[in-house]
Amino acid sequence: xxxxxxxxxxxxxxxxxxxxxxxxxxxxxxxVVHQVVKATLANRRQGNANTKNRSAVRxxxxxxxxxxxxxxxxxxxxxxxxMIGGGTAFGPTTRDxxxxxxxxxxxxxxxxxxxxxxxxxxxxxxxxxxxxxxxxEMHLLLEGKGLLPALVVTESKDSLALRAVKNLQWxxxxxxxxxxxxxxxxxxxxxxxxxxxxxxxxxxx
Numbered sequence: 001x002x003x004x005x006x007x008x009x010x011x012x013x014x015x016x017x018x019x020x021x022x023x024x025x026x027x028x029x030x031x032v033v034h035q036v037v038k039a040t041l042a043n044r045r046q047g048n049a050n051t052k053n054r055s056a057v058r059x060x061x062x063x064x065x066x067x068x069x070x071x072x073x074x075x076x077x078x079x080x081x082x083m084i085g086g087g088t089a090f091g092p093t094t095r096d097x098x099x100x101x102x103x104x105x106x107x108x109x110x111x112x113x114x115x116x117x118x119x120x121x122x123x124x125x126x127x128x129x130x131x132x133x134x135x136x137e138m139h140l141l142l143e144g145k146g147l148l149p150a151l152v153v154t155e156s157k158d159s160l161a162l163r164a165v166k167n168l169q170w171x172x173x174x175x176x177x178x179x180x181x182x183x184x185x186x187x188x189x190x191x192x193x194x195x196x197x198x199x200x201x202x203x204x205x
Contacts, residue, residue: 009130023115036109039099040182051091054079129161138164151187155195
């Protein structure tokens with residue numbers, strides 16, 4: 001059970017959000033958060049680096065020169081890594097770096113990060129984040145409240161607040177449907193709309 005302060009669009013306290021989800025210190029599971037962050041970073045890797053080994057290089061069907069009498073080291077194929085234009089030994093090949101994160105683990109990580117931000121006083125819940133879409137205004141608002149660096153999470157992906165945060169040097173905006181544990185760890189403050197937080201908490205039930 002947790003009571004979370006809710007601010008109005010002027011960032012003044014206007015009420016409380018009551019939730020049955022336990023956001024106490026005991027619910028902060030650092031190893032799970034670490035694993036989810038690692039999986040997120042791994043899933044961003046393309047894995048496109050690729051080199052040709054000796055079996056993929058064209059040619060090499062004939063012995064390049066006779067075994068003895070040339071004064072050179074013996075060679076059996078021009079595709080050897082020892083030869084110019086030959087294959088690459090132990091080079092990178094195309095691979096998939098993605099790691100699977102099951103739903104239960106992701107929920108534990110989300111609960112942990114919300115609990116951590118709440119206990120550290122870095123969770124700011126706002127009824128709605130009103131914005132004209134201008135970065136300068138959003139920067140002045142967040143900086144004036146001491147909320148930078150910040151991850152701003154809105155209910156809708158069409159929110160003007162996301163447009164305003166887009167060019168912030170020390171900020172990033174996400175819709176709740178694309179909430180990222182990695183981004184929440186990366187930024188010190190979490191500024192989130194009330195309905196967006198309720199959507200996240202409903203996933204944990």
